[in-house]
Amino acid sequence: AQSVTQLDSHVSVSEGTPVLLRCNYSSSYSPSLFWYVQHPNKGLQLLLKYTSAATLVKGINGFEAEFKKSETSFHLTKPSAHMSDAAEYFCVVSLITGNQFYFGTGTSLTVIP
Amino acid sequence: KAGVTQTPRYLIKTRGQQVTLSCSPISGHRSVSWYQQTPGQGLQFLFEYFSETQRNKGNFPGRFSGRQFSNSRSEMNVSTLELGDSALYLCASSLVEGYGELFFGEGSRLTVL
Numbered sequence: 001a002q003s004v005t006q007l008d009s010h011v012s013v014s015e016g017t018p019v020l021l022r023c024n025y026s027s028s029y030s031p032s033l034f035w036y037v038q039h040p041n042k043g044l045q046l047l048l049k050y051t052s053a054a055t056l057v058k059g060i061n062g063f064e065a066e067f068k069k070s071e072t073s074f075h076l077t078k079p080s081a082h083m084s085d086a087a088e089y090f091c092v093v094s095l096i097t098g099n100q101f102y103f104g105t106g107t108s109l110t111v112i113p
Numbered sequence: 114k115a116g117v118t119q120t121p122r123y124l125i126k127t128r129g130q131q132v133t134l135s136c137s138p139i140s141g142h143r144s145v146s147w148y149q150q151t152p153g154q155g156l157q158f159l160f161e162y163f164s165e166t167q168r169n170k171g172n173f174p175g176r177f178s179g180r181q182f183s184n185s186r187s188e189m190n191v192s193t194l195e196l197g198d199s200a201l202y203l204c205a206s207s208l209v210e211g212y213g214e215l216f217f218g219e220g221s222r223l224t225v226l
Contacts, residue, residue, distance in 0.1 A: 032213055043117070043203055043217035090156065094213050100169060101146070101215060103156045 004093050006104035014112045019063075019078040021107045023091035026072060033074045034092040035065055038106075044090060050074065061085070086111045115140065117218035119204050125224045131192040134221045138185050138206030144168075145187040146215065147179060150201040159202075162187055191223075199225045 007022040025031060032051045036044040048059025055067045061084075065076045074091060091104040118137040126132050138145050146169075147159040158171040162181035179189040185206075191198055201222050205215040 034214065036215075036217075041201075041220075041222065043119075043219040044205075044215075045217070046214060049214055092215075100161075101158070101213075103148075103158075105155045 004104040006107050010108045012110040013081045019081045021076040023074045025093045031093045035076045036090045038088045081111045083111050119218035119221050123222045127226050130194050133190045136187045136204030142206035144207045146205045147189050148203045194225045
């Protein structure tokens with residue numbers, strides 16, 4: 001069975017400080033992993049994806065995530081938060097074969113000026 | 114390349130009415146998925162269509178239905194609307210071949226009064 005757990009429902013950081021959004025997954029098979037961002041009243045936008053290539057994945061807007069199989073984690077990081085990063089972030093797991101996606105419950109990121 | 118287009122963006126209905134939402138996927142994408150997003154339940158999978166066939170279905174009552182046309186455009190219908198159907202309905206398209214990345218539209222915001 002596949003599932004995704006986002007460990008924090010809300011994260012608050014000061015502008016210019018690092019961001020860490022945590023995600024753990026469980027999957028019976030080799031998963032593809034994604035992080036999506038959603039700004040208010042908008043659709044979801046892909047930040048980055050892991051598909052069994054390099055374990056450190058770089059995405060848009062300075063975000064990156066590291067796939068750690070031993071810890072079944074795929075945490076999202078950014079060295080320095082910007083006000084525009086305030087949004088909802090979703091960790092998603094899917095099987096490489098098939099087209100089923102499993103969404104985490106989301107982490108709301110607040111950036112304090 | 115144009116993105117995923119959803120219409121209408123906003124609509125207001127009353128209880129008991131029905132509603133039809135439309136989704137035009139990215140050109141060449143043959144898979145279309147629908148999700149319901151609410152503050153309490155988060156993102157919930159409704160169904161997925163590929164080549165006019167429903168491949169996967171989430172845990173929603175029969176009042177929720179969908180279809181896909183030969184040009185991959187998709188519609189979803191909700192009959193006998195209830196207050197709890199108020200939500201953001203998101204459509205996503207993907208290439209079945211490849212990494213299965215989902216591309217989302219901006220959603221249709223349904224308010225049921």
